[in-house]
Amino acid sequence: MGPDSPDIRSLHAFAGEAAELDAIPVVTHWPSVPAADAETEWKDLHDWVSSLRRRFDHLDHHVIPACWWLHNEHVEALAALRDHERLSFADNAPATAPVDWFKALRDIGTLLRAWTSELACGATHRDPSPGPDVVDTAGWEAYVAADVERRHQAAIACAGD
Secondary structure, eight states: OOTTSHHHHHHHHHHHHHHHHHHSOOOOOGGGOOHHHHHHHHHHHHHHHHHHHHHOTTOSTTTSOTTGGGOHHHHHHHHHHHHHHHHHTSTTSOTTHHHHHHHHHHHHHHHHHHHHHTSOOSSSOOOOOOOOOOOOHHHHHHHHHHHHHHHHHHHHHHHHO
Protein backbone atom coordinates (compact mmCIF):
# COMPACT_ATOMS: atom_id res chain seq x y z
CA MET A 1 0.00 0.00 0.00
CA GLY A 2 1.65 3.26 -1.16
CA PRO A 3 1.39 6.75 0.37
CA ASP A 4 -1.21 7.73 -2.23
CA SER A 5 -3.53 4.81 -1.62
CA PRO A 6 -7.09 5.68 -0.52
CA ASP A 7 -6.64 4.16 2.94
CA ILE A 8 -3.52 6.23 3.72
CA ARG A 9 -5.15 9.44 2.39
CA SER A 10 -8.18 8.76 4.58
CA LEU A 11 -5.99 8.35 7.65
CA HIS A 12 -4.17 11.63 6.91
CA ALA A 13 -7.48 13.44 6.37
CA PHE A 14 -8.86 12.02 9.61
CA ALA A 15 -5.72 13.04 11.53
CA GLY A 16 -6.12 16.58 10.19
CA GLU A 17 -9.78 16.66 11.23
CA ALA A 18 -8.88 15.36 14.70
CA ALA A 19 -6.32 18.16 15.10
CA GLU A 20 -8.96 20.70 14.03
CA LEU A 21 -11.43 19.26 16.55
CA ASP A 22 -8.89 19.79 19.34
CA ALA A 23 -8.76 23.50 18.40
CA ILE A 24 -12.53 23.99 18.79
CA PRO A 25 -13.31 25.79 22.05
CA VAL A 26 -15.51 23.89 24.47
CA VAL A 27 -17.96 25.17 27.03
CA THR A 28 -17.19 25.21 30.72
CA HIS A 29 -19.61 23.84 33.28
CA TRP A 30 -18.15 25.81 36.18
CA PRO A 31 -19.27 23.49 39.01
CA SER A 32 -17.56 20.57 37.21
CA VAL A 33 -14.12 22.19 36.86
CA PRO A 34 -11.70 19.71 38.47
CA ALA A 35 -9.43 20.94 41.26
CA ALA A 36 -6.38 20.30 39.07
CA ASP A 37 -7.71 22.83 36.51
CA ALA A 38 -9.30 25.34 38.87
CA GLU A 39 -6.39 27.75 39.23
CA THR A 40 -5.89 27.98 35.48
CA GLU A 41 -9.64 28.35 34.88
CA TRP A 42 -9.92 31.11 37.49
CA LYS A 43 -6.99 33.03 35.99
CA ASP A 44 -8.39 32.66 32.47
CA LEU A 45 -11.84 33.84 33.57
CA HIS A 46 -10.38 36.76 35.56
CA ASP A 47 -8.28 37.88 32.59
CA TRP A 48 -11.28 37.62 30.27
CA VAL A 49 -13.59 39.57 32.62
CA SER A 50 -10.94 42.28 33.01
CA SER A 51 -10.65 42.54 29.24
CA LEU A 52 -14.44 42.56 28.82
CA ARG A 53 -14.81 45.43 31.29
CA ARG A 54 -12.12 47.43 29.45
CA ARG A 55 -13.81 46.80 26.10
CA PHE A 56 -17.35 47.71 27.17
CA ASP A 57 -17.76 50.82 29.31
CA HIS A 58 -21.35 50.00 30.27
CA LEU A 59 -20.15 46.93 32.20
CA ASP A 60 -19.29 49.03 35.23
CA HIS A 61 -19.61 48.10 38.92
CA HIS A 62 -23.41 48.26 38.61
CA VAL A 63 -23.25 45.27 36.27
CA ILE A 64 -20.10 43.43 37.32
CA PRO A 65 -19.16 44.23 40.92
CA ALA A 66 -15.50 44.49 41.87
CA CYS A 67 -15.96 41.29 43.89
CA TRP A 68 -17.73 39.36 41.10
CA TRP A 69 -15.71 36.20 41.78
CA LEU A 70 -17.27 35.96 45.24
CA HIS A 71 -20.76 35.60 43.74
CA ASN A 72 -21.32 32.22 42.11
CA GLU A 73 -24.17 33.41 39.88
CA HIS A 74 -21.85 36.05 38.41
CA VAL A 75 -19.04 33.53 37.94
CA GLU A 76 -21.21 31.03 36.11
CA ALA A 77 -22.89 33.66 33.91
CA LEU A 78 -19.56 35.27 33.01
CA ALA A 79 -17.97 31.87 32.25
CA ALA A 80 -20.91 31.06 29.96
CA LEU A 81 -20.61 34.45 28.24
CA ARG A 82 -16.86 33.91 27.76
CA ASP A 83 -17.47 30.49 26.24
CA HIS A 84 -20.17 31.93 23.99
CA GLU A 85 -17.73 34.57 22.73
CA ARG A 86 -15.02 31.98 22.06
CA LEU A 87 -17.39 29.83 20.04
CA SER A 88 -18.97 32.80 18.26
CA PHE A 89 -15.64 34.05 16.96
CA ALA A 90 -14.08 30.66 16.19
CA ASP A 91 -12.82 30.11 12.66
CA ASN A 92 -15.62 27.66 11.93
CA ALA A 93 -18.41 29.83 13.40
CA PRO A 94 -21.19 30.98 11.07
CA ALA A 95 -21.20 34.62 10.05
CA THR A 96 -24.26 35.24 12.25
CA ALA A 97 -22.55 34.02 15.44
CA PRO A 98 -21.01 37.38 16.44
CA VAL A 99 -24.44 39.02 16.41
CA ASP A 100 -25.74 36.19 18.58
CA TRP A 101 -22.87 36.86 20.99
CA PHE A 102 -23.81 40.54 21.22
CA LYS A 103 -27.38 39.51 22.00
CA ALA A 104 -26.05 37.22 24.73
CA LEU A 105 -23.91 40.09 26.05
CA ARG A 106 -27.03 42.26 26.24
CA ASP A 107 -29.07 39.54 27.94
CA ILE A 108 -26.40 38.45 30.40
CA GLY A 109 -25.55 42.10 31.12
CA THR A 110 -29.19 42.72 32.04
CA LEU A 111 -29.19 39.64 34.25
CA LEU A 112 -25.92 40.64 35.93
CA ARG A 113 -27.21 44.17 36.53
CA ALA A 114 -30.31 42.77 38.26
CA TRP A 115 -28.26 40.39 40.39
CA THR A 116 -25.73 43.08 41.26
CA SER A 117 -28.49 45.45 42.34
CA GLU A 118 -29.61 42.86 44.89
CA LEU A 119 -26.14 42.62 46.46
CA ALA A 120 -25.05 44.57 49.50
CA CYS A 121 -21.63 45.15 47.91
CA GLY A 122 -20.48 48.70 47.37
CA ALA A 123 -16.82 49.59 47.16
CA THR A 124 -16.08 46.41 49.10
CA HIS A 125 -17.63 42.98 49.26
CA ARG A 126 -20.29 42.22 51.85
CA ASP A 127 -21.63 38.75 52.28
CA PRO A 128 -25.36 38.58 51.60
CA SER A 129 -27.56 37.99 54.59
CA PRO A 130 -28.47 34.35 54.80
CA GLY A 131 -31.84 33.56 53.30
CA PRO A 132 -34.47 31.41 54.94
CA ASP A 133 -33.22 27.87 54.39
CA VAL A 134 -35.78 26.44 56.79
CA VAL A 135 -39.03 25.41 55.18
CA ASP A 136 -42.23 25.79 57.18
CA THR A 137 -42.76 22.04 57.24
CA ALA A 138 -46.22 22.15 58.81
CA GLY A 139 -47.39 24.80 56.35
CA TRP A 140 -45.92 22.87 53.43
CA GLU A 141 -47.56 19.60 54.45
CA ALA A 142 -50.93 21.33 55.01
CA TYR A 143 -50.78 22.99 51.59
CA VAL A 144 -49.87 19.75 49.80
CA ALA A 145 -52.61 17.82 51.64
CA ALA A 146 -55.19 20.47 50.74
CA ASP A 147 -54.07 20.46 47.09
CA VAL A 148 -54.27 16.66 46.92
CA GLU A 149 -57.75 16.78 48.44
CA ARG A 150 -58.90 19.43 45.92
CA ARG A 151 -57.61 17.26 43.09
CA HIS A 152 -59.41 14.20 44.46
CA GLN A 153 -62.67 16.17 44.76
CA ALA A 154 -62.29 17.52 41.21
CA ALA A 155 -61.67 13.99 39.89
CA ILE A 156 -64.78 12.70 41.70
CA ALA A 157 -66.86 15.58 40.34
CA CYS A 158 -65.64 14.88 36.79
CA ALA A 159 -66.37 11.17 37.15
CA GLY A 160 -69.93 11.92 38.28
CA ASP A 161 -70.69 14.09 35.24
